[in-house]
Amino acid sequence: xxxxxxxxxESNRNLRAKDKESEKEKKNPHHVMIFGASSGxxxxxxxxxxxxxxxxxxxxxxxxxxxxxxADLYTRGAKNVAIVCYSLDALEGSYAATKEIIKxxxxxxxxxxxxxxxxDNDALMKSPQxxxxxxxxxxxxxxxILMALEEAMGERKRGTIAVISSVAGDRGRASNFAYGxxxxxxxxxxxxxxxxxxxxxxxxxxxxxxxxxxxxTEHLPRSPLMxxxxxxxxxxxxxxxxxxxxxxxxxxxxLIMFIIRHLPEFIFSxxxx
Amino acid sequence: xxxxxxxxxxxxEKDSKILHWRKDAFALSQWTGPVLAYGLGRSYGxxxxxxxxxxxxxxxxxxxxxxxxxxxxLSCEAGLSIEDLLKFSVPRGWFIPVSPGTKYVTMGGAxxxxxxxxxxxxxxxxxxxxxxxxxxxxxxxxxxxxxxQEEALFRATIGGLGLTGLILSCTIQLIPIESxxxxxxxxxxxxxxxxxxxxxxxxxxxxxxxxxxxxMAKGDQRGRGVFIxxxxxxxxxxxxxxxxxxPLITMPxxxxxxxxxxxxxxxxxxAYYHKQFSKLKMVRQGFDPxxxxxxxxxxxxxxxxxxxxxxxxCTVPTNKVEDLKQLFDRIERSGQGSFLAVLKRFGNIASxxxxxxxxxxxxxxxxxxxxxxKSIELFHELDxxxxxxxxxxxxxxxxxxxxxxxxTAYPQWKEFERYIDPKFQSxxxxxxxxxx
Numbered sequence: 001x002x003x004x005x006x007x008x009x010e011s012n013r014n015l016r017a018k019d020k021e022s023e024k025e026k027k028n029p030h031h032v033m034i035f036g037a038s039s040g041x042x043x044x045x046x047x048x049x050x051x052x053x054x055x056x057x058x059x060x061x062x063x064x065x066x067x068x069x070x071a072d073l074y075t076r077g078a079k080n081v082a083i084v085c086y087s088l089d090a091l092e093g094s095y096a097a098t099k100e101i102i103k104x105x106x107x108x109x110x111x112x113x114x115x116x117x118x119x120d121n122d123a124l125m126k127s128p129q130x131x132x133x134x135x136x137x138x139x140x141x142x143x144x145i146l147m148a149l150e151e152a153m154g155e156r157k158r159g160t161i162a163v164i165s166s167v168a169g170d171r172g173r174a175s176n177f178a179y180g181x182x183x184x185x186x187x188x189x190x191x192x193x194x195x196x197x198x199x200x201x202x203x204x205x206x207x208x209x210x211x212x213x214x215x216x217t218e219h220l221p222r223s224p225l226m227x228x229x230x231x232x233x234x235x236x237x238x239x240x241x242x243x244x245x246x247x248x249x250x251x252x253x254x255l256i257m258f259i260i261r262h263l264p265e266f267i268f269s270x271x272x273x
Numbered sequence: 274x275x276x277x278x279x280x281x282x283x284x285x286e287k288d289s290k291i292l293h294w295r296k297d298a299f300a301l302s303q304w305t306g307p308v309l310a311y312g313l314g315r316s317y318g319x320x321x322x323x324x325x326x327x328x329x330x331x332x333x334x335x336x337x338x339x340x341x342x343x344x345x346x347l348s349c350e351a352g353l354s355i356e357d358l359l360k361f362s363v364p365r366g367w368f369i370p371v372s373p374g375t376k377y378v379t380m381g382g383a384x385x386x387x388x389x390x391x392x393x394x395x396x397x398x399x400x401x402x403x404x405x406x407x408x409x410x411x412x413x414x415x416x417x418x419x420x421x422q423e424e425a426l427f428r429a430t431i432g433g434l435g436l437t438g439l440i441l442s443c444t445i446q447l448i449p450i451e452s453x454x455x456x457x458x459x460x461x462x463x464x465x466x467x468x469x470x471x472x473x474x475x476x477x478x479x480x481x482x483x484x485x486x487x488x489m490a491k492g493d494q495r496g497r498g499v500f501i502x503x504x505x506x507x508x509x510x511x512x513x514x515x516x517x518x519x520p521l522i523t524m525p526x527x528x529x530x531x532x533x534x535x536x537x538x539x540x541x542x543x544a545y546y547h548k549q550f551s552k553l554k555m556v557r558q559g560f561d562p563x564x565x566x567x568x569x570x571x572x573x574x575x576x577x578x579x580x581x582x583x584x585x586x587c588t589v590p591t592n593k594v595e596d597l598k599q600l601f602d603r604i605e606r607s608g609q610g611s612f613l614a615v616l617k618r619f620g621n622i623a624s625x626x627x628x629x630x631x632x633x634x635x636x637x638x639x640x641x642x643x644x645x646x647k648s649i650e651l652f653h654e655l656d657x658x659x660x661x662x663x664x665x666x667x668x669x670x671x672x673x674x675x676x677x678x679x680x681t682a683y684p685q686w687k688e689f690e691r692y693i694d695p696k697f698q699s700x701x702x703x704x705x706x707x708x709x
Binding site: 040068069074076215218 | 293
């Protein structure tokens with residue numbers, strides 16, 4: 001618990017204290033590592049850290065996108081931005097890649113795992129290849145990454161790992177249970193990992209956003225329930241500094257999902273939403 | 274959901290597409306046309322709207338590209354808003370060289386309309402400060418345009434109403450500031466005569482000048498108003514300024530039709546004029562209330578009700594003061610009060626923009642509630658006075674001018690047409706480019 005409070009102070013200092021960059025931070029800036037760095041939430045998450053002169057390791061498939069993000073973060077004040085083009089779609093590959101990245105860039109202070117595919121449930125049910133890819137990208141790859149991170153960060157005994165799950169993982173609904181079940185796996189995996197890493201001083205945060213207005217949801221009609229990536233990323237940063245273990249963002253989803261989880265099955269199974 | 278312009282004109286697009294990355298636009302040649310870029314929708318009329326085809330939403334294309342703290346040159350993507358630009362630049366001691374009346378404008382939109390501000394007499398339009406811009410054309414050309422390369426296309430794109438291709442990014446020269454505050458002076462004026470006099474003597478010493486005019490005042494009160502002038506404050510802490518929470522309040526719904534009528538407008542103007550007792554008031558205020566007073570009310574256009582508002586902004590040459598007075602007469606006689614009337618003198622700094630609106634003379638901006646037929650009639654009467662005086666209307670604000678009015682005021686439109694990307698179209702251009 002001593003380590004926990006030390007960590008809280010550290011992230012507070014990095015994110016909140018105005019212009020008091022300690023000598024230590026100058027020499028050894030806060031290291032932020034983002035998997036799926038080109039996702040809508042990832043960029044907004046990274047920006048406040050860049051303002052505070054952090055250094056970054058960004059992992060995503062597309063080099064052009066990574067270069068544009070890196071330009072933005074450098075301009076805002078990032079000390080260093082390392083980009084890694086890698087397709088995060090397998091357990092062993094993601095595990096090995098993460099180990100290699102950590103070897104070259106050192107263990108991170110803050111990690112965000114943000115990659116994922118949404119997919120259309122009906123189409124997924126008709127395509128074994130698409131279903132396989134969904135589970136590889138959304139479940140197996142994050143697990144590989146988390147396994148590698150557990151080793152490296154557990155050794156150093158500090159840091160935060162935030163993983164983007166979803167409210168869809170709270171209960172399998174008729175319209176998107178394929179995606180929902182991948183996120184359910186992530187919620188449960190991170191729940192256990194949180195308990196396992198707690199004594200080692202590493203904090204694991206499970207992020208459960210509702211619908212977020214990003215490229216992933218562009219084909220869906222905009223609704224008042226849809227949050228901006230900026231709002232979601234602000235909530236994540238706050239949850240990191242306050243050590244909220246499971247974050248529903250925006251917060252009204254906590255209540256909605258509480259109700260949905262507690263609906264009796266004979267009613268729930270008749271709902272087609 | 275169809276898009277609206279700020280004056281609540283409805284877009285007729287078939288489809289819309291959000292641009293997240295510059296590289297998304299590299300496939301422009303494969304998209305089905307027509308297309309048009311749409312930023313934050315602050316254009317009042319129909320210049321940001323399209324009839325059929327696809328609206329390309331650019332406000333997510335908002336990343337910085339590069340900043341040189343020595344020279345104050347900033348490169349950014351075209352969807353970056355002036356709000357986000359200032360959040361970045363002010364603590365670093367730099368300010369946007371030219372600012373329109375709202376910060377909810379994208380850089381791409383600012384270039385496409387070659388926007389002006391309260392310092393036109395000192396710094397010209399924003400186009401005078403654009404060093405280069407990145408343009409994607411539907412024939413697959415991906416160009417860096419500046420005065421040194423692709424000069425013609427650079428000039429056509431500044432003030433080119435988004436028709437010359439898709440602006441992806443730009444580099445702008447910022448101006449250094451010592452403080453986030455403005456030292457402002459408000460001077461009550463008794464009539465247009467006094468306005469001209471103060472205006473003449475303020476040019477030299479004030480970066481920003483503008484005047485609010487009470488167009489409801491009659492008799493010997495006619496033309497009274499408040500002359501506002503200011504300079505960036507000297508010294509002080511760049512970070513001391515806690516920026517205005519944006520917006521402070523928001524209009525949740527359209528106000529009912531009767532909210533703005535002759536009496537409430539008169540009362541507002543009366544109150545605004547008399548809010549200041551003394552002849553001269555000096556204040557040090559943050560840049561937000563000085564430049565963007567209306568941004569404090571989110572969706573303020575809803576005050577005008579469901580039918581929206583019509584803006585009328587025109588310029589008449591400096592030597593046509595009589596015509597300017599006639600405009601005021603005509604508005605007064607129509608009984609259609611303008612809620613906010615703003616008068617400013619443009620200086621003689623030429624913009625590189627081929628179709629740029631500002632030119633030396635007096636510019637008058639008026640807000641009217643959209644009253645259909647009645648408004649159209651008044652506007653056409655005003656058009657006649659403006660055209661006769663050799664003046665012109667501002668496309669970014671216009672929803673009603675005829676093709677003839679436009680083509681008379683902008684004789685270079687034919688030459689400009691050669692630079693229009695064939696895949697780009699807007700409701701405004703369809704309206705004003707008809708022949709006959």
